[in-house]
Amino acid sequence: MNGIFYFSSTGNSLFIAEQIKAELGGEIRYIPKFTGDVNVYDKIIIVSPIHSYGLPTLVYDFIANMKSAKPLYIVLNCGGLQANAPYFAYQLCKDTGLNIRSVQVVMMPEIYTLTFSQPKFAIKSALRKAPESLIPVIAAIRDDKEIIIPKPKKDRWTSKHLENREKWHMLATHFNITEDCTDCQKCIRICPVGNIKRENERIIFGDQCVACLSCYHRCPEKAIVYKNRRKKDRYINPLIQETNIGADQL
Ligand SMILES: Cc1cc2nc3c(=O)[nH]c(=O)nc-3n(C[C@H](O)[C@H](O)[C@H](O)COP(=O)(O)O)c2cc1C
Ligand code: SF4
Ligand code: SF4
Structure with a gap:
């Protein structure tokens, strides 16, 4: 059975996890609450947002503490600037001794909107394109396609992630x-x-x-x-049930 592990703040990663479950089957597990053994699953799939050109802290820690030889697939999602996040994730898995098969990226609405507002048309457009962009991503997991992430060239975002x-x-x-x-x-x-x-x-x-x-x-x-900004735009992915964010789906 597939173990689909996710972290999600506003439901974008949960939406992807649910699409993977619908196509490939498996159990959806919320990373911050997971205390079991990942090795009960045949394939391990991790769905995570990109945070500041890398992995969110809780996903980083989850991977860094994993002990498993099971095939591992990572699906990242972000608002448009992935920078070297796929390489960071891939390299972390290699350094941890995991059997990483692929790291793929899907575009979703941007939620780092503390200081700017994402235009409504951009949100709509990202949500409209998401299901189609997931088709090859899910197929690559189903077919166990190996995707090696090459070492990236220097960029100005990598140091920002660490900072x-x-x-x-x-x-x-x-x-x-x-x-x-x-x-x-x-x-x-x-x-x-x-x-x-x-x-x-x-x-x-x-x-x-x-x-x-x-x-x-x-x-x-x-x-x-x-910082006392009175902005009113907030986002929750409309394609999932908000109450499912943070829950397992077995
Ligand atoms: C702290 C933080 C940092 C982020 N950094 C990036 C980034 O570097 N590049 C990017 O394209 N999107 C970035 N985002 C946007 C999210 O990756 C994106 O909106 C994702 O789909 C959110 O998924 P979720 O609803 O499952 O949490 C960031 C979001 C947060 C909260
Ligand atoms: S306090 Fe920080 S970690 Fe907790 S929900 Fe808010 S942004 Fe997330
Ligand atoms: S209304 Fe107040 S208590 Fe309720 S979620 Fe918002 S800040 Fe928290």
């Missing part, structure tokens, strides 16, 4: 809560690392953020703002 990673844990300390907060505490429940708490009747952010932006996008009142 940004150093600062991620502090990102949420730049969030403010507006008067629109209804104290529903959803943000506390969905944070994948328990970085949000309630103290003195107020929502507060700690310094263990992994910069996933789940809380920012999924607060029902849009009450979490970045």
Whole structure:
């Protein structure tokens, strides 16, 4: 059976995981909550967003701690700038001694929108193209096609990935809560690392953020703002059920 492991803040990676399950079968497992043994699965498929030209912290740690000889396939997705993320992922798997077969990338709507707004037409266009762009990606997994990622040339993004990673844990300390907060505490429940708490009747952010932006996008009142910017655009993938983000599908 396939084990389809995913991390997802706003549902783009979950959408891909669900498409893979629909075509190839298997169990969908949410990486931050997984405590079992990946080796119960015949094929291991990891679906992850690209964060700052590389892997999100929790996905990086999951791969770095994996011990398995099972065929491994990675499907990354991003808003348009993959830079050397596929190579980082491939190399991490090689360094960890894993049986990496392919790293593929699919374009999805951009969610790193703290300081700019993604135009609606771009979101629509990415969502419209996604199912078709997944066809060859899923076929390559089904057919066990090996895709070797060559060592990349130097670029200006690679060093940025490492630089940004150093600062991620502090990102949420730049969030403010507006008067629109209804104290529903959803943000506390969905944070994948328990970085949000309630103290003195107020929502507060700690310094263990992994910069996933789940809380920012999924607060029902849009009450979490970045550096007091009063932007109102938020995104949740409309092709999945939001309540499934963070859940397994067995
Ligand atoms: C912290 C952070 C960093 C990101 N960095 C990149 C990036 O370097 N290049 C890119 O194209 N998209 C980047 N994105 C956008 C996501 O990769 C993209 O929107 C993805 O589809 C989100 O998937 P999800 O809904 O499953 O979390 C970033 C998003 C976040 C939250
Ligand atoms: S999810 Fe939004 S409205 Fe609910 S407690 Fe958090 S900040 Fe307040
Ligand atoms: S505080 Fe928000 S952005 Fe940071 S890890 Fe938690 S949910 Fe993600």
